Amino acid sequence: MFVRIDLESDVPIYTQLTNQIMEGIATGELKPGEALPSVRSLAADLGINLHTVNKAYTILKDSGFVQIHRQKGAVVQSGxxxxxxxxxxxxxxxxxxxxxxxxxxxxxxxEDWLAISRASFEQLKAKREGSQLS
Amino acid sequence: MFVRIDLESDVPIYTQLTNQIMEGIATGELKPGEALPSVRSLAADLGINLHTVNKAYTILKDSGFVQIHRQKGAVVQSGxxxxxxxxxxxxxxxxxxxxxxxxxxxxxxxEDWLAISRASFEQLKAKREGSQLS
DNA sequence: GTATGTGTTATATATCTAATATAACAGTTG
DNA sequence: CAACTGTTATATTAGATATATAACACATAC
Known part of the structure; x- marks a missing residue:
C-alpha cells in the first residue's frame, strides 16, 4: 500500500488517511472500480485501529469518492x-x-502565491497523466 | 471591533480569532503599532473567555505578527x-x-483552480490598497 | 453448511484539545 | 492607592481522537 502515516503529526490519523486516499484517486493511482483494502487489513498494515480506518472510509463515502458494498468492501467511485x-x-x-x-x-x-498554488495542482496533475492515458 | 465569531463552526474559536486578526493585519485594517483590545475587553465583547482570546494572541505573538508589552497590551508588529x-x-x-x-x-x-486561488489573494490585496496608500 | 471475510454497530476506556470559571500575581499607569 | 495590562495556576466540562473487544448481518468459498 502507498499510505504513510505520521504518528508525530498533529493532523489526525483519519485525516491523513482520507487525504492520501483522495490524492490516490485524484492522481489515478487508484482507478474507478478498484477495491480499497478492507478496514481490518489496512489497519493491521498501518498498525492502527480498525475504527480509525473506517472513519476515513466513511468520510470518503459521504463525500462521494468511494462506494461501499456492504459485504464486498470499499471501492473507488465508478459512477x-x-x-x-x-x-x-x-x-x-x-x-x-x-x-x-x-x-x-x-x-x-x-505571483509567488500563484506559483506555489499552481505547483501544488500541477504536481498532482502531472502524476495523473504519467500513470495513465487521459 | 471587526471580529465575528461563529459558535456553530467546527473551527475552534481561537483559530477564528487568529485568522481574522491576521487578515486584519494583512489588509492594513490593523496597522503596525496599533493596539489590539485587551484580552478581557475583547473576550467580553465577544461573549467568550479571556483565555480563549489569550490563546489567539499568544499564537500571533509566537508567529511574529504581534508584539506583547506585558503591561501595555498587544500591538501589531511594528518591526x-x-x-x-x-x-x-x-x-x-x-x-x-x-x-x-x-x-x-x-x-x-x-485554470479554475488558479482563478479561485487568485481571487482569494486579490480580494485581500485590493482591500489593503483601498484602505491605505501602499 | 460451516467457515471466512465484508462493513457496521455497540460499549468502554484513555488521552488530548477546546472552552470556561475563578483567582491571584507582577508591573505599569492615572 | 486604584485600575488596568498580560500571565500563571487550578479546576471543571465537553468533545474529539484513538484504541480495544465483541457482536451482528450478509455474502461468498470450500
Whole structure:
C-alpha cells in the first residue's frame, strides 16, 4: 500500500488517511472500480485501529469518492466523481482565505502565491497523466 | 471591533480569532503599532473567555505578527512582519496539497483552480490598497 | 453448511484539545 | 492607592481522537 502515516503529526490519523486516499484517486493511482483494502487489513498494515480506518472510509463515502458494498468492501467511485459545484468552490475559497491572508501579511506577491498554488495542482496533475492515458 | 465569531463552526474559536486578526493585519485594517483590545475587553465583547482570546494572541505573538508589552497590551508588529521564507512556503504547499487533490479529483481544471486561488489573494490585496496608500 | 471475510454497530476506556470559571500575581499607569 | 495590562495556576466540562473487544448481518468459498 502507498499510505504513510505520521504518528508525530498533529493532523489526525483519519485525516491523513482520507487525504492520501483522495490524492490516490485524484492522481489515478487508484482507478474507478478498484477495491480499497478492507478496514481490518489496512489497519493491521498501518498498525492502527480498525475504527480509525473506517472513519476515513466513511468520510470518503459521504463525500462521494468511494462506494461501499456492504459485504464486498470499499471501492473507488465508478459512477463519476463528485462535481466541483458552487457549494464546493465556496468551501474551497473559505479554506484558502486565511492562507492567502497569512501569505499577504508575510509580504508575498500575487505571483509567488500563484506559483506555489499552481505547483501544488500541477504536481498532482502531472502524476495523473504519467500513470495513465487521459 | 471587526471580529465575528461563529459558535456553530467546527473551527475552534481561537483559530477564528487568529485568522481574522491576521487578515486584519494583512489588509492594513490593523496597522503596525496599533493596539489590539485587551484580552478581557475583547473576550467580553465577544461573549467568550479571556483565555480563549489569550490563546489567539499568544499564537500571533509566537508567529511574529504581534508584539506583547506585558503591561501595555498587544500591538501589531511594528518591526517588520515575519518573512515568507522557504520554511513557510513549504508549510503552505503542504497545506495546499490536499485541497488541490480534492479539486483535481472533482474534475476542476488548472485554470479554475488558479482563478479561485487568485481571487482569494486579490480580494485581500485590493482591500489593503483601498484602505491605505501602499 | 460451516467457515471466512465484508462493513457496521455497540460499549468502554484513555488521552488530548477546546472552552470556561475563578483567582491571584507582577508591573505599569492615572 | 486604584485600575488596568498580560500571565500563571487550578479546576471543571465537553468533545474529539484513538484504541480495544465483541457482536451482528450478509455474502461468498470450500
Amino acid at each position: 463519476g466523481m463528485p462535481p466541483a459545484d458552487d457549494a464546493y468552490r465556496e468551501r474551497l475559497a473559505e479554506q484558502l482565505r486565511p492562507m492567502a491572508a497569512e501569505s499577504l501579511g508575510r509580504g508575498m506577491s500575487l | 517588520g512582519m515575519p518573512p515568507a521564507d522557504d520554511a513557510y512556503r513549504e508549510r503552505l504547499a503542504e497545506q495546499l496539497r490536499p485541497m488541490a487533490a480534492e479539486s483535481l479529483g472533482r474534475g476542476m481544471s488548472l
